[in-house]
Amino acid sequence: MKAPPGAGESLIKSPVSGLRATAIVKLNAAFIAFFLLAYMALLLHPKYSHLLDRGAASLVRCTFRDGACPSQSPLSRKLGGTAAANKVAMATPTTEIRIENAGRAPAMFDELRGRLRMGLVNIGRDDLLPLGVEGDAVAVDFDKVSDTFKWSDLFPEWIDEEEEDGVPSCPEIPMPDFSRHRNDDDVDVVVAALPCNRTSKGWNRDVFRLQVHLVAAHMAARKGRRVRGGGKVRVVLRSECEPMMDLFRCDEAAGREGDWWMYMVDVARLEEKLRLPVGSCNLAMPLWGPTGIHEVFNASSAAAATGGSSSSNPKREAYATVLHSSDTYLCGAIVLAQSIRRAGSTRDLVLLHDHTVSKPALRALSAAGWIPRRIRRIRNPRAARGTYNEYNYSKFRLWQLTEYARVVFVDADILVLRSLDALFGFPQLTAVGNDGSLFNSGIMVIEPSRCTFDALVRARRSIVSYNGGDQGFLNEVFVWWHRLPRRVNYLKNFWANTTQERALKERLFGADPAEVWAIHYLGLKPWRCYRDYDCNWNVGDQRVYASDEAHRRWWQVYDDMGDVMRGPCGLSERRKIEIGWERHVAQELGYDDQHWKINITDPRKWE
Numbered sequence: 001m002k003a004p005p006g007a008g009e010s011l012i013k014s015p016v017s018g019l020r021a022t023a024i025v026k027l028n029a030a031f032i033a034f035f036l037l038a039y040m041a042l043l044l045h046p047k048y049s050h051l052l053d054r055g056a057a058s059l060v061r062c063t064f065r066d067g068a069c070p071s072q073s074p075l076s077r078k079l080g081g082t083a084a085a086n087k088v089a090m091a092t093p094t095t096e097i098r099i100e101n102a103g104r105a106p107a108m109f110d111e112l113r114g115r116l117r118m119g120l121v122n123i124g125r126d127d128l129l130p131l132g133v134e135g136d137a138v139a140v141d142f143d144k145v146s147d148t149f150k151w152s153d154l155f156p157e158w159i160d161e162e163e164e165d166g167v168p169s170c171p172e173i174p175m176p177d178f179s180r181h182r183n184d185d186d187v188d189v190v191v192a193a194l195p196c197n198r199t200s201k202g203w204n205r206d207v208f209r210l211q212v213h214l215v216a217a218h219m220a221a222r223k224g225r226r227v228r229g230g231g232k233v234r235v236v237l238r239s240e241c242e243p244m245m246d247l248f249r250c251d252e253a254a255g256r257e258g259d260w261w262m263y264m265v266d267v268a269r270l271e272e273k274l275r276l277p278v279g280s281c282n283l284a285m286p287l288w289g290p291t292g293i294h295e296v297f298n299a300s301s302a303a304a305a306t307g308g309s310s311s312s313n314p315k316r317e318a319y320a321t322v323l324h325s326s327d328t329y330l331c332g333a334i335v336l337a338q339s340i341r342r343a344g345s346t347r348d349l350v351l352l353h354d355h356t357v358s359k360p361a362l363r364a365l366s367a368a369g370w371i372p373r374r375i376r377r378i379r380n381p382r383a384a385r386g387t388y389n390e391y392n393y394s395k396f397r398l399w400q401l402t403e404y405a406r407v408v409f410v411d412a413d414i415l416v417l418r419s420l421d422a423l424f425g426f427p428q429l430t431a432v433g434n435d436g437s438l439f440n441s442g443i444m445v446i447e448p449s450r451c452t453f454d455a456l457v458r459a460r461r462s463i464v465s466y467n468g469g470d471q472g473f474l475n476e477v478f479v480w481w482h483r484l485p486r487r488v489n490y491l492k493n494f495w496a497n498t499t500q501e502r503a504l505k506e507r508l509f510g511a512d513p514a515e516v517w518a519i520h521y522l523g524l525k526p527w528r529c530y531r532d533y534d535c536n537w538n539v540g541d542q543r544v545y546a547s548d549e550a551h552r553r554w555w556q557v558y559d560d561m562g563d564v565m566r567g568p569c570g571l572s573e574r575r576k577i578e579i580g581w582e583r584h585v586a587q588e589l590g591y592d593d594q595h596w597k598i599n600i601t602d603p604r605k606w607e
Contacts, residue, residue, distance in 0.1 A: 107257070109133065109236075119223070121192035121216045123238065128191065131236075131260070138187065142215055143174035144208060151205040154279030155437035161287055161485050170281035173211050175218065187223055192216035194239035203241070204479050205437070210244070214278075217247050217270055224267025232264040242455075246429070246480035247273060250451035272427055280433055280483035284426055287485040316405040317424045318348035321370075321412050323357055324377050324394045329412040330361050331527035331569035335557050337368035338565070339416040342557065347421065350407070352397050360567060367564045381461050383468060393460055395470045398446055399453035411442040413521045415554050417514035420488070429478040432489040434471070439481045441471040442520050443489040490516040492523070492550045510549035519550050526554040527569050530579065530602035537595035538582040546595075571604050 109131055116135030118128070125137065149171065159168040195209045203209075220233040232252075237243050238259050247270070254262040276284050319340055321333055337349050351370035353362075354377050362372050375397045383389040401407055408423050410416070420443070423430065428447040431439035456477065465472030492509070494502055508515050523545025529535035536546035558569070571579075586596040 109257075109260075109262070116188045117186070119187040119190045119219045121190065121219060122195075122212045123191055123193035127193060127238065135188070137191075140176045140215065140219060142176040142211075145173055145211045149173075149207050151202070151207060152437055154207065154210075154281055155205075155481075156281055157433065157436050159281060159283075159433075159483070161283060161487075163288070168282045170278050173207070173214065173278060176215060178218075178222065187219070189234045189236055190216050190219045190223065191236045192238070194237055194241070194243060196239050196241035198241060204244075204476065210480065213244050213247050214274075217265075217274060220265050221267055221271050221274055224265075224271070231267060233267055235263045235265050237261045237263070244480060245452065245455065246478055249449065250455055251449045253451070269427070276427075276482050280437070280439070280481065282483070283485055284430055284482035285422065285484050285488075287487065313405070314347055314421075314424075316403070318350045318401065318404045318407050319345070319420075320350040320352065320398055320401065320407050320409050322352045322375075322395050322397070322409075323412065324354040324375075325356055325388060325391050327356065327358070327361065327568065329525075330357070330365070332412040332414075332521075332525060333370065334364055334368040334561070334565050334568065335527070335554065336410060336412055336414060336416065337365070337370050338561060339557050340410075340420070341369055342560075343416050343419045345419050345421050347408075347424075348404070350401060350404075352394070354391075354394065364565050364567050367562070378457065378460075380465075380468075380470075382465070389468050392470045393456075393473065395441075396453055396456045396460075399448050399456065400450065401448040402450060404448055407446050407448055409441070409444050409446060410518070411520065413525055414442060414489070414518050415521070415557065416518045417553070418517045420517055423484070423488070426482060426484075429474070430482040430484055432484045432486050438466075438471075438475045439478075439483075440489055440491075440520075441474055443484075443518060444474075485517075487516040489518055489520050491520045492545055492547055494544050494547075497544065506547060506549045509547055509553060519553065521545075521550065521554065526551055527558075528571075528575065530571075530600050530605060531555045531558070532600050532602055533595050533598050535579055535582060537591065537593055538579075538586040540589070543591075569604070570607055576605065 116133055118133075118135060118137040120128075120137050120139045124139075128137070153171050154173075160166060161168070192212055192215070194212055195206060197203045197206070200206075216235060216237070220235050223233045224231065234254070235248065237248065239261065240259055243261055243263075248261075248263050248265065249269075252263045252265055254264050256262070321336060323329055323333055333351065340347075340349060348371060349369045351365055351372045352375045353365075353372055354375060357365075357372075365372060375394060377391040378393040378396055379391055380389055380393045383392070395409070398407055398409055406424050406428075408420055410420070423443075423445050426445050429439070429444055431441060431444040434440040456473075459477065460473070463473055463476045466475070487508075490508065492505075494505065509519060523536045523542045524534075524539065526534070529551070534546045534548055534551035536542040558566070583596045
């Protein structure tokens with residue numbers, strides 16, 4: 001029988017068709033497998049934990065405000081894992097380690113003689129033998145934080161402060177299950193080994209390092225609660241690097257020998273820090289009051305929220321600013337002082353200044369409310385000579401104001417619209433966020449301390465500032481900082497360059513009653529312009545800082561000042577020529593806002 005036409009051809013092609021079908025199936029399977037792996041990796045990352053744990057997180061919330069943190073919560077498992085390899089422990093919670101004297105201890109440990117009860121964090125029996133101490137030890141076990149958990153998860157560049165899409169929340173670092181250690185907080189000393197890898201970039205922003213610090217701090221705080229009246233608790237740390245002064249302050253140090261550090265920790269101060277969010281992933285100070293933004297934040301409620309007591313003694317609190325190297329910011333400092341007083345604060349105003357401030361200028365500054373204190377400048381060894389940054393480390397002198405428990409530093413190019421007294425209820429270092437995981441040092445809460453000042457001066461040659469200035473330096477020292485709402489230090493800029501951004505910010509700058517606590521004047525300063533309009537409009541690369549409303553707000557305070565205070569605010573002949581040239585260039589370029597057309601009526605033009 002003759003085969004139909006094309007039948008032989010069909011038989012020859014069929015194996016090829018089968019191979020193609022097999023290849024297609026394999027490709028589809030590979031694509032699906034890749035998609036599933038990518039999807040699971042995304043969900044397991046802490047930044048997107050709410051997608052995986054939203055249901056469980058609503059039932060189990062382990063925060064640093066809790067007395068106990070369940071170690072088996074879904075969120076803790078995600079960040080720390082439940083595998084034995086991730087468990088940081090030297091013994092089971094019910095098993096005590098007996099330590100016998102192995103020889104001579106460093107001299108600073110002489111007071112630890114006798115049989116001690118020790119709480120061990122990330123350290124074992126063999127590590128304690130060099131101390132030459134005797135006693136019983138209880139190891140505190142906890143899940144080691146996952147390696148995928150990054151510092152930027154705790155300190156993100158941006159959070160939803162306005163709560164437009166929900167309340168900001170922080171990922172949670174696994175803490176010990178203290179419910180299993182109910183009797184173990186009655187220890188004589190907390191001993192911990194801190195991770196330190198100086199050869200690694202960003203070693204001071206290692207999440208596991210922070211975790212061990214926090215576990216040791218919580219152990220010390222729990223011990224302190226058992227001591228009538230709080231008091232102090234002894235903490236011993238082993239570390240090649242200096243412990244984080246954000247938690248273990250140098251003025252609480254009792255001694256150091258080699259890699260061993262001993263502290264007598266003030267429990268009340270420590271608990272105040274531990275009540276705050278674990279990072280800048282949430283606000284330390286709430287933005288909205290019960291009745292909205294128009295409600296002035298209550299300073300006493302701020303102190304109660306943080307456990308602070310300094311607000312009950314306003315004589316030990318002060319605002320401060322620093323002037324050095326030139327008279328550029330004199331007028332700004334005068335208006336700043338007046339704005340603080342207009343906002344209702346009666347705290348001391350301390351001005352640190354160098355030899356460049358003249359006697360007439362000091363009279364004007366004193367009339368504005370400042371208490372002048374002359375200082376010696378501190379040179380930034382990495383700054384070029386003759387630049388403003390050359391002596392910007394003079395700001396370290398703030399930590400020498402030890403007659404004050406807390407100081408709120410305010411840059412001289414800031415105008416205060418609402419009282420900042422609430423900030424005295426927050427510990428060092430509290431500030432507004434800046435780029436990346438960093439804070440803006442324009443307004444910040446510090447706690448003066450001689451040894452902190454000494455530490456800053458010692459480190460000025462070894463620490464590299466990302467911006468060459470004091471802000472970059474301080475961000476390398478105080479890595480565990482607390483976020484204030486950006487409205488506390490509201491930057492005058494329009495970097496997004498959108499109509500919506502300008503409309504929103506101009507409304508905030510002009511709102512009455514004020515809806516921002518302070519305006520930070522970036523770009524050309526108001527006193528370097530005529531009062532008629534913001535001269536940032538005239539300069540191409542400065543136009544992103546131009547705001548008519550913010551400019552008007554600053555001059556309102558200036559207009560209410562007396563002649564003595566206005567004295568240092570005049571314009572030099574050189575500056576007048578510069579303004580004239582800038583107006584001419586703006587006209588030549590044809591800027592359509594046409595500020596260059598505005599008639600100048602500022603009397604300083606003819607003075």
